[in-house]
């Protein structure tokens with residue numbers, strides 16, 4: 001049975017230290033999503049960070065409130081009871097979290113939209129691999145294209161199920177995500193995000209048909225003139241075959257200057 005709220009608590013002491021030491025955090029505002037019982041929170045506080053911890057489970061919020069009453073009172077820990085996919089978040093510099101795996105995707109998209117200096121995040125192993133798959137590869141998808149358009153992702157640590165209690169059924173991977181300028185200038189980031197979403201929602205279709213079915217979003221005239229301007233070589237590709245430059249070229253052609 002899957003644990004409620006993905007509650008698998010990290011017990012491997014070396015892994016906790018390596019995650020907390022992955023980037024310098026003294027004096028930084030660190031967002032931790034899903035602090036659980038607070039093992040990573042403790043390590044982050046010990047390194048001189050101000051931690052903003054967002055936990056969905058009221059029982060764990062009570063536990064954290066008791067465990068860290070001094071740090072909360074001193075302003076070093078801001079504890080938020082809420083759903084990190086949607087609750088209001090104060091400003092932060094860095095994100096360090098052992099994420100709840102069932103909401104990895106919406107949380108990652110949200111963090112990229114908000115922006116951060118660097119993120120050290122633990123994901124389900126397969127999810128992390130997918131995120132690092134380059135464009136133009138059969139395994140690529142909306143997540144990999146969006147993440148790699150705006151950031152560099154580097155693997156840091158792989159963890160077996162027995163690093164957690166209770167052990168999950170899957171392996172985990174910690175990655176470092178560093179925001180970076182897109183390879184090609186994107187005129188309108190919303191249009192780019194909409195286009196990538198639309199293309200990968202029909203990933204088995206060719207680009208011509210994907211674009212035709214997106215007329216409701218971008219306008220019939222815009223889509224017709226884009227299709228008329230494109231080479232057959234692009235129109236007959238599938239989304240997974242496009243490069244970052246080609247996604248940008250299509251999105252820029254649909255953007256208003």
Ligand SMILES: C[S@@+](CC[C@H](N)C(=O)[O-])C[C@H]1O[C@@H](n2cnc3c(N)ncnc32)[C@H](O)[C@@H]1O
Nearest residue numbers: 005008009010034035036055056083084098100
């Ligand atoms: C994999 S556990 C990690 C716990 C802790 N960081 C650790 O390493 O031991 C995920 C944590 O995220 C919390 N959680 C699940 N969904 C959440 C959400 N949408 N927003 C905030 N916290 C969430 C769970 O209650 C749980 O404490």
